[in-house]
Amino acid sequence: MTIVVAYxxxxxxxxxxxxxxxxxxxxGEDLLVVNDTRGDALVDDRFAHEDEIAQVRERLATLGLEAEVRQDVVRDVAEGVVRAAVERSASLVVVGVRHRSPVGKALLGSVAQRVILDAPCPVLAVKPDEDSDGV
Known part of the structure; x- marks a missing residue:
């Protein structure tokens, strides 16, 4: 089975x-890291540069994990994460969540919220620790 990470x-x-x-x-499962973009802007700060992806691969390799990293231009980022989970018969999807204001919730869709609602498997929604910066 595979664990999908929305990165x-x-x-x-x-x-x-x-x-x-x-x-x-x-x-003891595989890891698929999904970092998709809609490609509708010249700069998408949520789409990782190749240097960042190399660092991700390096960090995971030090943990003994071989991970596939997928970076696609998609119509909808949440849909891309859910599609990856379906394609891989994922056992789990992991998403980071951030605080949104009431106005932000009303005007803007949340990728995490849509993944939580649409994923075909359990979803682990995580917040960053204040004193940690990831892997």
Missing amino acids: SPDRYGRAALAHGAAQATLR
Whole structure:
């Protein structure tokens, strides 16, 4: 089975990666790191640069984990994460969650919320520790 991590190059994505890596180690499962973008902006700060992806691979390798990293341009990021979970028959999806204001909740969709509601398997929603920066 596979654990899917919804990754972004920030403290929320690193928290998701740390928890996903811990679960993959504990369960003896594969890890799929999904870092998708809609590709509708010149700069997407949630789409990791190749240097960041190299660091992710390196960190996971030091833990003895071989992980696939997927970076696709998709119509909808939440849909991309859910599709990856379906394709891999994932046992778990891990997402980082952030606080949103009531106005933010009303105006903007939350990738994490949609993954939680639409994933075909359990979803672990994590917040970053204040004193930690991930894996």
